[in-house]
Amino acid sequence: DADVTQTPRNRITKTGKRIMLECSQTKGHDRMYWYRQDPGLGLRLIYYSFDVKDINKGEISDGYSVSRQAQAKFSLSLESAIPNQTALYFCATSDFSPGEQFFGPGTRLTVL
């Protein structure tokens, strides 16, 4: 089984809808991250969490929110989806040391 899983893998939705992307990990890491990837823009950090009670904004948090339900679960929500949130979304985990990051398979989100 994969160490970092994401659901759903693909989602098509309409402008204005609320969407939740979920991430689970079995690596036992405290640190979890949400990124989005757009062609030509690379990977950009949306939110990150260093433990269950710690949530931090990344570069591009506007329009997104997160919830860290447990050490193993980190969810990303789009409260009111808009077309420019169409992208590939990745969840990742890492430990403190040596700090190697492990990625989930990604969620392809399309907002019409």
Added chain:
Amino acid sequence: KQEVTQIPAALSVPEGENLVLNCSFTDSAIYNLQWFRQDPGKGLTSLLLIQSSQREQTSGRLNASLDKSSGRSTLYIAASQPGDSATYLCAVTANWGKFQFGAGTQVVVTP
């Protein structure tokens, strides 16, 4: 703010040639540097992690070097194969755990 650059953006080589991929960063106060491989539409696979105290790491045909003082890392892939075709990304982190990614180098290995 840390800036990470990968040049070239794309590279095509014949099978059997060695690949040399470059990553440069502007702030030398890094905690570690990680190289990833990404196949089209897929997730990122970790290739090598170099901690700030290390100069290089090796895994099979892959070797990555790190020169913090000059803000550079190089990924070498020996005897390239068509299966090495992918996008290669580097990422650096400071000790507070936030990663900054380069835009990647897209590699095509032709048979």
